[in-house]
Amino acid sequence: MSDNITSSEPNFHRTVPDGDEFERLVCKRCDFIHYENPKIIAGAVIEHQGQLLLCRRAIEPRAGYWTVPAGFMELGETPNEGAARESFEEARATIEVGSLLGVYTVKRISQVHMMYRAKMTDPHFEPGPESREVALFKWEDIPWPELAFPSVTWALRDYHKVRGVDDFAPFSNPEGYQDV
Amino acid sequence: MSDNITSSEPNFHRTVPDGDEFERLVCKRCDFIHYENPKIIAGAVIEHQGQLLLCRRAIEPRAGYWTVPAGFMELGETPNEGAARESFEEARATIEVGSLLGVYTVKRISQVHMMYRAKMTDPHFEPGPESREVALFKWEDIPWPELAFPSVTWALRDYHKVRGVDDFAPFSNPEGYQDV
Numbered sequence: 001m002s003d004n005i006t007s008s009e010p011n012f013h014r015t016v017p018d019g020d021e022f023e024r025l026v027c028k029r030c031d032f033i034h035y036e037n038p039k040i041i042a043g044a045v046i047e048h049q050g051q052l053l054l055c056r057r058a059i060e061p062r063a064g065y066w067t068v069p070a071g072f073m074e075l076g077e078t079p080n081e082g083a084a085r086e087s088f089e090e091a092r093a094t095i096e097v098g099s100l101l102g103v104y105t106v107k108r109i110s111q112v113h114m115m116y117r118a119k120m121t122d123p124h125f126e127p128g129p130e131s132r133e134v135a136l137f138k139w140e141d142i143p144w145p146e147l148a149f150p151s152v153t154w155a156l157r158d159y160h161k162v163r164g165v166d167d168f169a170p171f172s173n174p175e176g177y178q179d180v
Numbered sequence: 181m182s183d184n185i186t187s188s189e190p191n192f193h194r195t196v197p198d199g200d201e202f203e204r205l206v207c208k209r210c211d212f213i214h215y216e217n218p219k220i221i222a223g224a225v226i227e228h229q230g231q232l233l234l235c236r237r238a239i240e241p242r243a244g245y246w247t248v249p250a251g252f253m254e255l256g257e258t259p260n261e262g263a264a265r266e267s268f269e270e271a272r273a274t275i276e277v278g279s280l281l282g283v284y285t286v287k288r289i290s291q292v293h294m295m296y297r298a299k300m301t302d303p304h305f306e307p308g309p310e311s312r313e314v315a316l317f318k319w320e321d322i323p324w325p326e327l328a329f330p331s332v333t334w335a336l337r338d339y340h341k342v343r344g345v346d347d348f349a350p351f352s353n354p355e356g357y358q359d360v
Contacts, residue, residue: 019309021269022254037219038253040292073218074202078285078358079292089201099349103280103294105258112220112259114283129199169279169347178258 038110042082043070044118045159046095051136055090057148058132065148068155079114091134093125102158102171104151106180115155150180218290222262223250224298225339226275231316233305235270237328238312245328248335259294271314273305282338282351284331286360295335330360
């Protein structure tokens, strides 16, 4: 199952609607335009007593690899709220969301990853249904080769750079990784 | 024409797919899941020789009112690239996009407005097809009561607060305007 309606769908064809500059999927019968736009992944680098919370994924993609809690933002929420919801869903962690750490773009799949700094407001955590394991890691123990996605690596590294800094501009993709 | 497939579409019904926690529109025939997620509006507060560039909208919503160049982010671009594209489309302005000024959420319509600071790299501008007029305004001449959207007002105000400041955390909705 995919979240893209493809042009093989019988009633949709690709065409540039009047007044538009881009090809869209348009229904041949009713002229309904199916706009496809980038999606936001909202996530959080969560600290608790000097350690960082990571989840080992129970699901594809990248099952078995470690990630920070993150997922598709839902309708009717802010990115901060999305990050908090995902933290609860994946790690049963209740968090206070802080500043925007980074905005990382994965152009190939049209995703914008908005990663926030956060703190646990309660010491409890446990795996949600999408996680095999949840754990707190000291900085020197982070399993770098076993991280699930580049944006997880970038967010953790960038988190470390601004520890103790209050006002900073959010990070973006590292040099040379603009077109991942 | 709307960009939402509604449940009145004959083959879609609202249901919670296996392993999901939210209702989705699912095709009764092929189990295709139509995920609906928030959309990003990418825009820019553009300065040129101490003045700010505004466009008077030629189209609804809010035709006749002033806005900064901004619009729906397209597939395969970064938010910065989206802001630059919109500036060219609406004002024929070529810009260099700077730091992220604000992330404003309009939950009611599930939009995330990512507004950037920018400078014109060329003094030329003129109305694109979606603008009736484009002009540079001194700060004291900004037509506040004739601005098109709250996020335009917020972005301009916030821009002014960080003039001359290099590193700052992006702004978000003003206090009391979290649920607009």
